[in-house]
Amino acid sequence: RLIEFVGDSITQGYGDWDQIVNMDGVPGKLLRAFGVGSDARYSIVNFGQSGFTPEQYLARWKGLARADPAGATAMAYSIFSPNGFAGESNQSWERVDEMKANCLAAEAACAELGRKFIPVFITGTNMFFLNPCLDQRPPVSWCRDETDKTKALLDWAKDRYGSRLLDLHQAITDPSTIGPSMLGGLSDQPIYTIDHTHPSTSGYSAL
Numbered sequence: 001r002l003i004e005f006v007g008d009s010i011t012q013g014y015g016d017w018d019q020i021v022n023m024d025g026v027p028g029k030l031l032r033a034f035g036v037g038s039d040a041r042y043s044i045v046n047f048g049q050s051g052f053t054p055e056q057y058l059a060r061w062k063g064l065a066r067a068d069p070a071g072a073t074a075m076a077y078s079i080f081s082p083n084g085f086a087g088e089s090n091q092s093w094e095r096v097d098e099m100k101a102n103c104l105a106a107e108a109a110c111a112e113l114g115r116k117f118i119p120v121f122i123t124g125t126n127m128f129f130l131n132p133c134l135d136q137r138p139p140v141s142w143c144r145d146e147t148d149k150t151k152a153l154l155d156w157a158k159d160r161y162g163s164r165l166l167d168l169h170q171a172i173t174d175p176s177t178i179g180p181s182m183l184g185g186l187s188d189q190p191i192y193t194i195d196h197t198h199p200s201t202s203g204y205s206a207l
Contacts, residue, residue: 002071003118004045006061006106007078009198010122011048016195025204026122045072053084054102062109074116076166077106079157080123080150082197096149100156120166121154122207123199172199172206 005011005027013025027046034042047061057078065071084099085091103119110117157165172192192203199207 001041001073002043002045004047004061004065004072004075004115005078006047006057006075007120007122008048008052008057008081008083009050011057011078012046012050013048013204014050014198015204016193016198016200025199026207029204048078051083052081053086054078054081054099054106055084057081058102058106058109061106065109065113069113072115074118075106075110076118076120077103077110078120078122079103080121080153085149091146091149093149093152096153096156099153103157118166119157119161119164120168121157122168123172168207172203 011026013027015025027044027048030042030044034040034044047057047064049057049060052060061075065075079099081099085095107117107119154167154169158167192199192206194200
């Protein structure tokens, strides 16, 4: 049974700062958990691509998956990506709707190829949404938490998919964080990330 993982650098397994794509990331940990060779419970193909928006990584998957239509049992799709919100023009409620639509397109494409669709919310990240001054101790008065768009996307996914949703953000939620975020914004040190975007080794362990 083969599962295709579709997403960005976090799906790819890219760690923050000086880490690279390695066995500490999602793919490596899954492979070790599933086993190898003829005794493996599942196999995976990692379509994660650093820097890609949801539209881009879905298009990449479509091109490759259609070349091998019977090649997988399921597709795990990353609903959220900070790349999708990059740039001020994309930090809008319209962009939230576009990411919802892309998720529905992924679901439809998955059904067309006979794969099970596994919706995944891999992380709520600080990137592009929390004003950097929130890292100051204490935060200055004009700082803003703009992660409401990320939360809205997550709430939509919960409403649509219910218990089918793999809400991996829940695994890294902490009462001391600001907004839906991996960063310990109210504490002195980040909990699960260093660069505010990619998980550290402890972040990947939690995921």
